[in-house]
Amino acid sequence: MQDLTIGFIGGGNMARALVGGLIAAGVPARNVWVSDPVEEQRATLAAQYNIHTTTDNTAVADQSDVLVLAVKPQQMRAAATAIALAVARRRPLVVSIAAGIRMDDLARWLDTPQLAIVRAMPNTPALVQSGASGLCANAWTDDEGRTIAEHILRAVGLVQWVPEESMMDAVTALSGSGPAYFLLVMEALHQAGVAMGLPSEQARLLTLxxxxxxxxxxxxxxxxxxxLRRRVTSPGGTTEQAIKVLQEGQLEALFERALLAAQKRGASLAAQYGEG
Ligand SMILES: NC(=O)c1ccc[n+]([C@@H]2O[C@H](COP(=O)([O-])OP(=O)(O)OC[C@H]3O[C@@H](n4cnc5c(N)ncnc54)[C@H](OP(=O)(O)O)[C@@H]3O)[C@@H](O)[C@H]2O)c1
Incomplete structure (x- = not known):
């Protein structure tokens, strides 16, 4: 891992989190390259981590043992087709963190037969090294490739492999979109605390x-x-009253419906991005 050259195509929020995690994990800055068209992104990364930055995606693809694709899903097709020749020459391990981009589509755009590809779905707490990522690998990825990809994502939090790519839409619905569900619950608790008369700042901190x-x-x-919930819910106590109201409102069924809606949307976005 220490000797591998790791290149990033796209140097935005998620790439910055991964670079920070890798440097903190002991990967030498001289082995990390990031390509991004935005001057400010490059300057921040270079100043913060002393890594190499460039606007030249092909140069990064040409020298990377591991190539992390970290552009937005709608930018992926153009970015991948533009580096296809370099990828065919170098044959790096490709790690894509783009939501909803399928490995087959990526392989087609990169136009390189039998290329090892790992698809990862991290989430925003990765920005504070507390993320949760679902990973899957294509048939051309060997154990070493899986281990390398796992190390990269583990630099920003927990990693869980899923056996089939079709499960990535469920990962997206659960942990990818998950931070928003917990934030919504926090928002609701904060508001309820204020409605009961607590000062807003106290309600906020108690909630968080x-x-x-x-x-x-x-x-x-x-x-x-x-x-754990049963243990904190004493019969006849305060918690029991609140849980009863939440269950009467069918909170569990509501979450199930919400996650199914997210999963369905994930599948339709994958089909849309993968066209062409
Ligand atoms: N942020 C999250 O919580 C999260 C969670 C899970 C997965 N992801 C995935 O991670 C990926 C990156 O997300 P992000 O939040 O880091 O996005 P971001 O902050 O927008 O970063 C993407 C960067 O890539 C640059 N870029 C665009 N086209 C490029 C190209 N052809 N070559 C090189 N760089 C290019 C963008 O520049 P411009 O601004 O000029 O376009 C931008 O600086 C996405 O695919 C997303 O689905 C993110």
Missing amino acids: QTAFGTARLALESEADAAE
Whole structure:
């Protein structure tokens, strides 16, 4: 890992998070290249991490052992077709973090037979090294390639492999879009606290720390969420009253519907981006 040259096509938010994680994990800055058309992105990355930056995607593709594709999904086809010749020459391990771009479409745009491709779906907490990423690999990716991709994504948080690419829409619906669901719940709790008379700043901090502490408790516990919830819900107590109201409102069914809607949208975006 220390000796590999890692190149990024696209140097926006997610690439910056990954570069930061890799440097913190001990990858030498001299081995990291980022290509981005935006001067400000390049200047920030170079100043913060002392890595190489350029506007030349082909130069990055030509010298990378691992090539991370980190442009927006709608920019991916143009970016991939433009570096196809360099990718065919160098045959790097390709890691795509673009939401909704299928590996077959990527392989077609990169026009390189039997190319090892890993598709990853990180989420925004990656920006504070607390992300959760779902990963899948195509048939041409060997164990070494999988390990390298896993190391890269693990630099910004938890990594979970899924056995089939078709499951990536479910990963997108659960953890990709997941931060927004928790933020909505936090927003609702904050507002409810204020409605009950708490000062806004206190309601906000109590909400955020409760979310953080609960996630930490659940991660560090052997028990699952249902069991932990039972343990904090005393019969006849305050929590029981609130949970009863939430369950009468069919919160679980609502989340199931919400995630199915996100999954469906993910599949239709993949079909739309993959055209051509
Ligand atoms: N942010 C997230 O939470 C998150 C979560 C999961 C997955 N992702 C995926 O990560 C990818 C990057 O997201 P992001 O939030 O980092 O986006 P971003 O901040 O917009 O970064 C993308 C960067 O790539 C540049 N770019 C565009 N076309 C390029 C090209 N042909 N060659 C090189 N660079 C090019 C963009 O420049 P311009 O601004 O000039 O276009 C921009 O600076 C997306 O595909 C997204 O689906 C992001």
